[in-house]
Structure formats: C-alpha cells, structure tokens
Amino acid sequence: xxxxxxxxxxxxxxxxxxxxxxxxxxxxxxxxxxxxxxxxxxxxxxxxxxxxxxxxxxxxxxxxxxxxxxxxxxxxxxxxxxxxxxxxxxxxxxxxxxxxxxxxxxxxxxxxxxxxxxxxxxxxxxxxxxxxxxxxxxxxxxxxxxxxxxxxxxxxxxxxxxxxxxxxxxxxxxxxxxxxxxxxxxxxxxxxxxxxxxxxxxxxxxxxxxxxxxxxxxxx
Ligand code: GAR
Numbered sequence: 001x002x003x004x005x006x007x008x009x010x011x012x013x014x015x016x017x018x019x020x021x022x023x024x025x026x027x028x029x030x031x032x033x034x035x036x037x038x039x040x041x042x043x044x045x046x047x048x049x050x051x052x053x054x055x056x057x058x059x060x061x062x063x064x065x066x067x068x069x070x071x072x073x074x075x076x077x078x079x080x081x082x083x084x085x086x087x088x089x090x091x092x093x094x095x096x097x098x099x100x101x102x103x104x105x106x107x108x109x110x111x112x113x114x115x116x117x118x119x120x121x122x123x124x125x126x127x128x129x130x131x132x133x134x135x136x137x138x139x140x141x142x143x144x145x146x147x148x149x150x151x152x153x154x155x156x157x158x159x160x161x162x163x164x165x166x167x168x169x170x171x172x173x174x175x176x177x178x179x180x181x182x183x184x185x186x187x188x189x190x191x192x193x194x195x196x197x198x199x200x201x202x203x204x205x206x207x208x209x210x211x212x213x214x215x216x217x218x219x220x
Pocket of ligand 1: 011
C-alpha cells in the first residue's frame with residue numbers, strides 16, 4: 001500500500017498534530033507524516049516533530065512582504081517534500097484563494113465547533129453565550145471562506161452545568177484528537193468523494209445514538 005505523504009501545518013502546541021502522527025504510526029494506516037510546518041518558529045509542536053525524526057520547518061510569516069510571498073514559500077516547501085495531503089492543525093493563518101485552490105480537496109482543517117455554527121475565534125465562549133447545549137468539533141476540506149468547506153467528520157459533546165470556555169475547550173480537544181485521525185484515514189484510503197460540495201463515503205459509516213442534552217437521571 002502506498003501511504004499518502006501528509007504535511008501537518010501548525011502554529012502552536014500541536015496536540016492535534018501529535019494525535020495525527022501517533023495514528024499514522026499504526027501499522028496499515030494509509031498516510032505517513034512527511035513534514036511539519038509552522039508559521040511561528042516558537043511553536044512547541046516543531047520540536048516534538050523534530051524529536052521524532054519528522055522534518056520540522058518554520059516559515060515565519062512575518063519575514064514575508066505579503067500573504068502571496070508567504071504562501072509561495074509554503075507551496076514550494078510542500079512540493080519539495082512531495083506532499084499529497086495537508087492537515088491544518090491549529091494553523092492560525094488565513095490562506096488565500098490561490099493557495100486553497102491549488103490544494104483543493106487535498107487540504108483539511110479542524111475547527112473547534114459544530115460547523116457551520118461558530119466559525120472563527122473564541123468559539124467556546126460564543127457557544128456558551130448563545131446557550132448551546134451541544135457543542136463539538138469538525139474536520140472539513142478547506143474552501144476560501146474561513147472555516148467552511150465539505151464536512152468530513154464531527155463529534156458532539158454535551159455542555160455541563162458550570163462549564164466554562166476552558167473546560168469545554170478541554171473536552172472538545174479530546175474529541176478533536178479522535179476525529180482528525182479518523183477523517184485523515186478515510187481521505188487517505190480513498191473512501192471519500194465530494195459530490196455537490198457534500199462528502200460521500202464509499203465505506204459503511206456507523207451512526208451512533210443521538211446525543212441528548214440535558215439527559216436527566218432516571219427518577220423512580
Ligand atoms: C484546536 O482546538 C483547533 O481546533 C483550533 O486550534 C486548536 C489548536 O490546538 N483551530 C482553530 O481554531 C482553527 N480555526 P493544537 O495546537 O493543540 O492542535
């Protein structure tokens with residue numbers, strides 16, 4: 001089996017990157033990590049990747065005159081590593097239409113909300129402020145508009161009394177670490193098609209019981 005050469009783009013601690021790399025190390029996983037790139041040289045995830053023998057490259061966006069110049073270097077670095085798939089994993093830099101189009105349907109992102117709800121920053125506080133009882137995370141193919149594109153996988157969790165943006169973020173992050181490897185596995189194995197901007201799976205997908213919140217304790 002030819003494993004899909006996968007780049008992971010980060011800006012910070014890289015916990016999703018770690019989940020992806022760990023999954024890719026499982027025997028039979030249809031993708032392999034070939035480069036980790038950060039637009040922030042100080043990103044903690046870079047050293048984690050380098051310690052595991054994965055090429056880890058900083059491309060500091062502040063060193064470039066404009067977005068196009070930054071993206072041209074990013075694109076060339078991806079070509080230099082023969083990249084086939086890209087996973088944005090906490091990569092906090094908007095990508096322009098030119099870059100997104102060049103990697104169309106090969107470029108994925110994870111976002112900590114149930115898209116299309118709450119795109120952008122500060123998702124957990126906004127969800128709490130809106131009174132949402134179910135929140136979660138989404139993996140999607142990237143389109144030009146921020147946090148938009150065909151959705152590959154989502155996970156939902158219930159909001160608990162007393163939850164804060166921090167406690168929600170921590171529980172959602174655990175779910176992120178489950179669905180990103182799952183989505184990458186599906187894409188890399190060729191089980192995914194996009195039809196009319198919706199994702200179709202050429203594989204059986206089991207849908208669990210609905211998550212109902214609040215779920216009241218049984219009374220007798
Ligand atoms: C994750 O929660 C990810 O979903 C979010 O940044 C965090 C990165 O954490 N991404 C976005 O908000 C993108 N719009 P990590 O560096 O530990 O993976």
